[in-house]
Amino acid sequence: MSYIPPYRRQQFAESVNVSSEYRENSYSRSTEDNRRGYSIPFKSNKRYGPSTETGYRRNQGDYSNNNYDNNFSGAYSQRGPVRYYSRNGSAPWGDHFRSRLENGYKTIDLSKIWKVIKPRNSALESKLFGTLSTGINFDKYEDIPVEVEGEDCPEPIRSFEEADLAEVILENIVLAQYTKPTPVQKYSIPIITRGRDLMSCAQTGSGKTAAFLLPMLSNIWKSDPPQRPPSERPELRTQYPVGLILSPTRELAMQIHEESLKFSYRCAMRCCVLYGGSNTSLQLRDLHRGCHLLVATPGRLEDMIQRGNVDLSQIRFLVLDEADRMLDMGFEPQIRVIVEREGMPAKGIRQTMMFSATFPKDIQILAEDFLTDYVYLTVGALGSASGNITQVVHWVHEEEKRDRLLDLLDETREEGALTLIFVETKRGADILERFLCGSHYPAMSIHGDKTQPERERALLAFREGRSPVLVATAVCARGIDIPNVRHVINFDLPSEIAEYTHRIGRTGRVGNVGMATSFFNEKNINLAKDLRLKLLEQNVEVPSFLEDMAFSPRYSKSPHFRLTTSYWLKFSLITGFTNHYSRGRSNRPSGGYNRAGGGYNGGGYDNPRYRYGGRGGSSNGSWF
Ligand SMILES: Nc1ncnc2c1ncn2[C@@H]1O[C@H](COP(=O)(O)OP(=O)(O)OP(=O)(O)O)[C@@H](O)[C@H]1O
Numbered sequence: 001m002s003y004i005p006p007y008r009r010q011q012f013a014e015s016v017n018v019s020s021e022y023r024e025n026s027y028s029r030s031t032e033d034n035r036r037g038y039s040i041p042f043k044s045n046k047r048y049g050p051s052t053e054t055g056y057r058r059n060q061g062d063y064s065n066n067n068y069d070n071n072f073s074g075a076y077s078q079r080g081p082v083r084y085y086s087r088n089g090s091a092p093w094g095d096h097f098r099s100r101l102e103n104g105y106k107t108i109d110l111s112k113i114w115k116v117i118k119p120r121n122s123a124l125e126s127k128l129f130g131t132l133s134t135g136i137n138f139d140k141y142e143d144i145p146v147e148v149e150g151e152d153c154p155e156p157i158r159s160f161e162e163a164d165l166a167e168v169i170l171e172n173i174v175l176a177q178y179t180k181p182t183p184v185q186k187y188s189i190p191i192i193t194r195g196r197d198l199m200s201c202a203q204t205g206s207g208k209t210a211a212f213l214l215p216m217l218s219n220i221w222k223s224d225p226p227q228r229p230p231s232e233r234p235e236l237r238t239q240y241p242v243g244l245i246l247s248p249t250r251e252l253a254m255q256i257h258e259e260s261l262k263f264s265y266r267c268a269m270r271c272c273v274l275y276g277g278s279n280t281s282l283q284l285r286d287l288h289r290g291c292h293l294l295v296a297t298p299g300r301l302e303d304m305i306q307r308g309n310v311d312l313s314q315i316r317f318l319v320l321d322e323a324d325r326m327l328d329m330g331f332e333p334q335i336r337v338i339v340e341r342e343g344m345p346a347k348g349i350r351q352t353m354m355f356s357a358t359f360p361k362d363i364q365i366l367a368e369d370f371l372t373d374y375v376y377l378t379v380g381a382l383g384s385a386s387g388n389i390t391q392v393v394h395w396v397h398e399e400e401k402r403d404r405l406l407d408l409l410d411e412t413r414e415e416g417a418l419t420l421i422f423v424e425t426k427r428g429a430d431i432l433e434r435f436l437c438g439s440h441y442p443a444m445s446i447h448g449d450k451t452q453p454e455r456e457r458a459l460l461a462f463r464e465g466r467s468p469v470l471v472a473t474a475v476c477a478r479g480i481d482i483p484n485v486r487h488v489i490n491f492d493l494p495s496e497i498a499e500y501t502h503r504i505g506r507t508g509r510v511g512n513v514g515m516a517t518s519f520f521n522e523k524n525i526n527l528a529k530d531l532r533l534k535l536l537e538q539n540v541e542v543p544s545f546l547e548d549m550a551f552s553p554r555y556s557k558s559p560h561f562r563l564t565t566s567y568w569l570k571f572s573l574i575t576g577f578t579n580h581y582s583r584g585r586s587n588r589p590s591g592g593y594n595r596a597g598g599g600y601n602g603g604g605y606d607n608p609r610y611r612y613g614g615r616g617g618s619s620n621g622s623w624f
């Protein structure tokens with residue numbers, strides 16, 4: 001075929017009915033993909049220059065760990081038919097490239113690059129391995145009691161070097177400045193390396209993510225490059241991950257993915273992430289470049305499986321992070337579909353690991369459906385909060401909460417410190433955000449009704465300290481690891497004690513100290529007993545109102561229990577339980593919600609000038 005200049009290629013494509021020859025030998029993705037409502041972005045030959053002999057692209061500046069143009073051996077190129085079609089994907093423009101293609105896809109022998117360790121890249125390193133944030137109590141982890149149940153349990157390791165991890169993974173651990181493993185890592189790493197199923201319960205912020213990532217990545221890397229099964233629909237470029245990590249929230253999925261990029265730095269294996277609410281085509285583009293470890297939220301994963309982009313038949317490792325949440329009523333049916341009906345190898349063939357800081361008994365029983373001959377590991381008391389967190393519970397009436405919050409923010413204000421405030425409802429989060437901004441506190445909010453970019457923006461502004469106060473619902477309660485969160489405030493307490501444990505666990509992480517303050521009132525009577533026990537666990541003095549409520553004869557955990565006003569009135573009369581429990585009540589003049597003056601709705605409550613600190617003025621300046 002003679003040369004066709006670029007400006008005539010489209011014309012050529014239209015005039016030549018792209019022949020069956022091309023359809024067979026290449027992938028005419030346009031029709032297939034368009035019908036599915038998404039487009040796979042084309043990459044020009046110029047941008048993605050030819051690979052070197054080993055299929056190794058010498059582009060080291062790629063944050064997403066994509067600098068290898070790797071793929072399964074004998075498999076399809078992640079770059080697609082770059083040189084075979086013009087930019088719009090419609091016309092062939094050079095027969096001479098066909099020799100490099102197999103079934104229309106460029107093949108790269110992954111076995112040639114699998115064990116090659118890429119050169120170091122300082123720019124990428126500084127992005128991946130920020131600064132470490134271990135705190136003064138990191139060494140105290142050594143004293144935490146650990147219980148291991150199960151037959152023939154492997155011995156714990158004392159150092160990462162003892163763990164039989166791949167050399168490159170050990171180097172990445174050094175770059176991450178992890179000097180020694182935390183207790184959950186000491187026990188989990190050898191258990192996973194030995195191929196055992198695991199149910200692991202360890203305190204918040206104690207390093208569970210690395211406990212499963214390190215042995216998984218090492219194991220994948222040490223094995224031969226995964227072989228791709230023949231596919232009937234090569235145009236879909238289906239990916240066959242070997243490891244799958246399921247997470248309940250998008251933000252947690254992103255965070256685990258970032259950790260996986262850290263520990264797989266300089267390796268040919270590729271880690272990808274799929275989560276809802278964001279651009280599918282971008283996620284697909286990354287996926288199509290190869291995927292050995294996949295981190296995903298259940299909904300988006302299910303969608304990708306249905307579209308044929310992901311196939312779970314090669315899974316060797318399955319992790320349920322925040323497993324008790326993944327197996328509770330909200331997620332369990334979806335998890336069952338993914339694990340039992342989407343072609344994933346059965347338990348016993350795959351290795352299954354579950355991690356959380358809390359594991360209610362009923363969920364443990366349910367979890368056994370997914371495990372075989374597993375080891376049960378508890379670090380510290382089951383479901384206990386970290387001892388690095390100072391817990392305080394105040395009696396605060398609903399109508400006094402805002403004043404008390406402002407007092408608390410003023411009292412605990414500290415340079416560089418972040419405060420996370422939990423509320424129960426999405427609407428409540430928006431209202432409190434507006435109130436705080438109107439009161440000149442640089443706050444943002446995050447909840448399930450915000451768009452994903454909004455959620456990400458809020459979390460980033462909080463992480464970077466541009467907005468040191470974040471109002472959140474349960475989306476931020478689990479797993480999110482943000483250094484410098486010094487104070488967690490339960491403006492509204494949750495209805496479950498497990499949720500309380502996770503929420504307060506956003507502070508006091510990796511040996512750092514933190515504070516958790518909760519506003520308690522008659523609405524939270526159902527939590528009284530469990531909250532009292534939680535405080536006693538950490539030898540915290542239990543406030544008298546909590547003691548009284550926990551032992552109230554009318555206390556009931558029944559879901560049918562309703563706290564009626566009449567009951568509450570009777571309870572108040574019997575126990576004398578009213579305002580006198582509001583110790584340290586606000587000294588703000590009543591009705592003075594807005595310090596900018598003008599009462600509740602005046603002076604900037606809804607004033608965009610005060611939104612998102614830094615843009616508006618401040619009454620005292622120091623928050624901005
Ligand atoms: N061995 C280690 N040495 C130093 N820092 C570590 C070590 N292991 C983990 N970390 C750091 O500890 C922090 C908390 O880890 P991680 O998020 O895995 O905790 P977690 O137990 O999963 O918490 P949660 O229960 O809230 O999900 C992270 O910033 C991580 O980088």
